[in-house]
Amino acid sequence: MEHLGWVSLIPPILALTLVIVTRKVFISLGIAILVGAFIAFDQIEQAFAGIFQTIIGLFISFDALDEPTFSGVFQSISDAGFALNDWELYIILFLILLGIIASLITFSGGGEAFSRWAGNRIKTRKGALFLPFFLGLVIFIDDYFNALTVGNTSRPLTDRYRVSRAKLAYIVDSTSAPICVIMPLSSWGAYIIGIMASIFAANQIVAYSPFEAFIYTVPMNFYALIALLFLVLIILFNIDIGLMKKHEDRAKEHNQLTDPEKGDVAGSLDEKLLMKNGRIYQLFAPLLVLVISTVALLLYTGAQGATSEGLPVTILNMMEYTDIGLSLVIGSAIGLIVSLIVTLTAKPIMGDFGKAIKAGVKSMLPAIGILILAWTTIDMIGRLGTGNFLASLIDQSIHPGFLPVMIFLIAAFSGLATGTSWGTFGMLLPISAQIAVTVEPTMLIPMFAAVLAGSIFGDHISPISDTTILSAAGSGSHHMDHVITQLPYALITAVISTIGFLILGFLGAITAWIVVILLLAIVVVVLQSINRKTATSSN
Known part of the structure; x- marks a missing residue:
């Protein structure tokens, strides 16, 4: 099916609402998957068989059935020879x-x-905060690799300076995808350039190569660049917003790096087991x-x-x-x-050595469980055609100047609802190219940039995003603590980016950046003032 219209938005909106209200990711995603399956399939048995088919399909490669039954799924698996996915x-x-x-x-x-x-x-807490930021810039080759490696490498130092795990996860998440999406020599860059190559061939675009087009999108990718710049200012001026301040105050004052009411993050090692003189x-x-x-x-x-x-x-x-x-x-x-x-x-005690390995496996089980549910949710959303419906909302009769900001907002909601930047890239980049070629060819690069920027924003605030899940896992943060504490920063960045894309469509990139920098400066000054007043009142 192409899409089911507004009905296709029910599962992602339900998932997001339940996650935010209950803070229970497993239950929320499970309910959204069930609702999505009941909408996608005509019969209850088919719905459960469809869920089973999707989960098994994460591990075994076979031809998925449009009208699945349990026996049919097993037969399809057998016909495919039990090949691993x-x-x-x-x-x-x-x-x-x-x-x-x-x-x-x-x-x-x-x-x-x-x-x-x-x-x-590194003699200061501020210096400890810059460590994951700079590591994130250096390890730009892939976002998965970035998110897990940077968090694990930085954690010993940030723990020493009493940086909350939520703050570390925010820094990791706000460097991984934003740096990958502006670097041509990354897995993201190669994927995007590949999509652009097929678009250019299909639409006979010869003004520039796909590689050049990607490079031209970089200075117009407001969300990615502002996210990185905003992060630097957050660290420099020690700005904590909303629940992040609560996490940071608790870490500084009581050395509680995670919310004590939620217990230890899965897989935390007992300090008594740690070897001395490492x-x-x-x-x-x-x-x-x-x-x-x-x-x-x-x-x-x-x-x-x-x-x-x-x-x-x-x-x-x-x-x-x-x-x-x-x-x-x-x-x-x-x-x-x-x-x-x-x-x-180093000749460890073998019993403790075994416990360390077991703790390592256990530390990743919550992330793996959430990923499996997220992948299943994304598959159900794909069946309902949520992404196609969102793309269909773009009207080619709209004034060309509004196209970048509209495509940014559509891409943002698509990334939020589907939990995937790459899926949004693959769906909206071709559509934005077709609209630009038809309506206003000069808007091609700005619209490409808007797709990339909006997808990253949606990915940042989506609790079912794999990079969000992995950033929390690599940083040792509770998943929903990371989602909620990162949200205000991402929203501020997105509002400024929205204004930037609106100005870009009418007045160009230079004017847009002048306004964007001014807005960012105003935001930082206001947030500093709020922080000072809060500190004064608490004293």
């Missing part, structure tokens, strides 16, 4: 392996050793090997993919045709082997 399975394996690596680094004392080493060089190489050796091996594998599998397509082996082609999932799994497996070796050479 490697993408989702690889991501789950990557999470488990990285969870074990992080736990072993903590157990061996490597994290504490890094905290001592960095503490001798060495910094016990942190850096596994992580360096992990980074180097993963990047090498991304390039290697990309070269193989480009060759199989008969294309020249260039950096861009390698990034476009790389096998991200396989590279992450093998890279993390190599990193785990190194982590096991450096931990065992």
Whole structure:
């Protein structure tokens, strides 16, 4: 089906409402999946079979049935030869392996050793906050890799300076996707450029190459750039908004890095189990090997993919045709082997060593569970045609100057409702190109930029977004604490971006940036004033 109109919005809106009201992600997504299935299928048995088909399809590759039954699904699986669906399975394996690596680094004392080493060089809390920011800028090759690696690497130091896990998760999430979406030599850049290449071929656009078009979108991607700039100002001026202030005050005053009412984050290690006199190489050796091996594998599998397509082996082609999932799994497996070796050479108590491995697996189970439910929700939303319906709301008779801001808002809601930036890219970039070619060709690049920016905003505020889930997991934060505390920052960034895209459509990028910078400065001054008044009243 193409879409079911406004009815297709019921499951995502229900999921978002329940998540915000109840703060219980599993129950909220479960209810949304059931409602979506009852809408998508005519019979109750088909609805449950459809849910079963979707969940099994995350792990086994087979032909999905339009009218599923349990027996039909099993027959389809048998006909396909029980072939593994490697993408989702690889991501789950990557999470488990990285969870074990992080736990072993903590157990061996490597994290504490890094905290001592960095503490001798980074003397302030502000400096500790900038560590994940700069790491996020450097590790731009992939958002999954960024979110989990930066959080785990920075956590020992930010813990030492009593930075709440919610604040760390915000920094990680606000660098991972925004930096990936403006870097051409990233998995995101390659994917977007690939979509643009097919769009240009279909519409006979020859004014510039897909690579050039991507580069031209960067200075117009207001949300990504403002998010990064706003984050720098937040750290510099120590601005905490809404519930983030509550988390930060609790961390500073009582050294409670997470909400004590919610208990420890799953997989937290008992401090009594930690080895004494850890060495910094016990942190850096596994992580360096992990980074180097993963990047090498991304390039290697990309070269193989480009060759199989008969294309020249260039950096861009390698990034476009790389096998991200396989590279992450093998890279993390190599990193785990190194982590096991450096931990065992320190002669740990084997019982405690086993508990550390178990804690590493346990730490990723909530993220894996939420991801499975999120993937299932996204599949149901896809069946209902939610994304197609949102795209159909764009009217080609609208004044061209309004197109960038409209496509930004449509992309934002699509990213929020579907929980996927990449899906929104694939759906709205071709539609925006068709509208621009028909209505006003000069709006092509601004509309491309609006799609990319809106998708990132929707992704940032969506509790079913995989990058949101992984940023919380990598930072050791409760998932919903991260979602709620990040929301005000993302909304402020989005409001300024909306104004920027409105001005862009009528007056151009330079005028838009002048207004955007002024607005951002005003926002920072106002927030500083509010923080000072709050601090004064509390004293």
